[in-house]
Amino acid sequence: MPATNPSAMDTAHCIGRFAHAEPERVLRTQTGDVVGAIWSHPPTQTQVKGLDHHALALHLSGCTLVEKWCDGRSSGHRSRVGSISLVPAARTTDWVIDGHCRVAHAYVHPAALADAAERLGRPWPSEGLADFFADEDPQLQRLLRWLFHEAMEDALDPFALEQWQALLFAHLVRRDDRAFAKGADAVDTRRIALTSATLRRLFSHIEEHLSGGLSLRTLAETAHLSPDHFLRAFKLAVGETPHQxxxxxxxxxxxxxxxxxxxxxxxxxxxxxxxxxxxxxxxxxxxxxxxxxxxxxxxxx
Incomplete structure (x- = not known):
């Protein structure tokens, strides 16, 4: 299930109602799908619950005196500019913001993460994505900043979004299980190398569809790999991501x-x-x- 189904806009509206604010800007793809929003929050104390999507919140600037409580338990009491927190779907979180701050949200559907976990061969827990607050995760930060930049520039085309989703989902699935990630990386290095014949088929397909119709899934199927493994194999063989x-x-x-x-x-x-x-x-x-x-x-x- 894609992370940009129509209810992502409902998630933004829901967060706005709870926070008593309107988004500074709603971030969309070129085809109009909502992927996130930029928020300027005044000092507030609020409870957020019943979201359809997870919101990955990147702290852009402003007050760092932020408290988060999830299901009645404290998750943390001090954010940092550049850190990332989770506003979880289908769970209750309480937030206390002691001053004006600016954050950017990226919306991710829980079913998309479960699908990514299945493709990577990792059982996904029934409780879903583990809660986190004010995490310092450079790779996740780079992925979010790239999304926000492309959306702000009106340059987020469907192929770029598809690649971003595959990278993000794989990272979120792996980040809580480093032992799993290390083992998966070792297996992937041996099994996902692209042959010259496969590369020729890929390059030919890309040239034939430059005017439109390119899909990460189709390219992955051409290489007989999952989208997650294909991204890593292509970067290893070519030195660039498929989108680049x-x-x-x-x-x-x-x-x-x-x-x-x-x-x-x-x-x-x-x-x-x-x-x-x-x-x-x-x-x-x-x-x-x-x-x-x-x-x-x-x-x-």
Whole structure:
């Protein structure tokens, strides 16, 4: 079950009702699915319960005098900027915030985590994701910051989201069981290497579908691996994640269209799999420091 089903918006509304606040910004994919929200919380004391999704809360700035109680037991009394806390689904948590603070939420459906655990061969406990508060987890922080950045830039396409979900779910499943993670890593290294023939099939499939229709699941099936194992195998073989590789290939094709044709930028964007001219221009500028139009004019001069 994807983490961005429609009830993610219900989760944001529910948190807003409990916190007596409106989100500063709702974070969405290019197709409109809700993946999270940015919140500026005033001092408050509230109880949160009955959420459909877990909320992974990254403390961005402001007051760190935050208390959390889960099912009547203290989880902690001091947050830190950059730390991550869980607002759990289907459990009751009480929060005391002694001053203004700013946080970012990413919403994750519990069923998606259970599915990821099954794919990784780990029995998932009936109580679900273990509670945590103010954790210092660099990998989880990087994953969340990447999601928030892409969503804020309106650059979160379905393929990128699918890859992010696979990485996030695998990390959340493994993070509570380091012994399991070490054993799984050892097995994966031996079993998930991609052959040259498989890489050729993957590259061919990507080239044929750069204008749209790329799916992490389809690429994984081409390699006869689960999405989680495929991500690690591809990075090991290519040196980039599938999304990075696809974006690079789209940029190469875009440069060729810009130089060799007089097609409008919006048409080139669609040919290369971007949602629109603004999405294409933002991605192009991040990569080359110029808009597509300016880059084209500079090359032609």
């Amino acid at each position: 590789y696809v974006l690079g290939r789209r940029m190469v094709h875009a440069q060729e269209w810009l130089v060799r044709t007089d097609m409008a930028v919006i048409d080139i964007a669609q040919q290369c799999g971007f949602r629109g001219a603004s999405h294409f221009s933002a991605a192009f500028r991040r990569q080359f420091g110029l808009t597509p139009t300016d880059w084209r004019q500079q090359r032609r001069r």
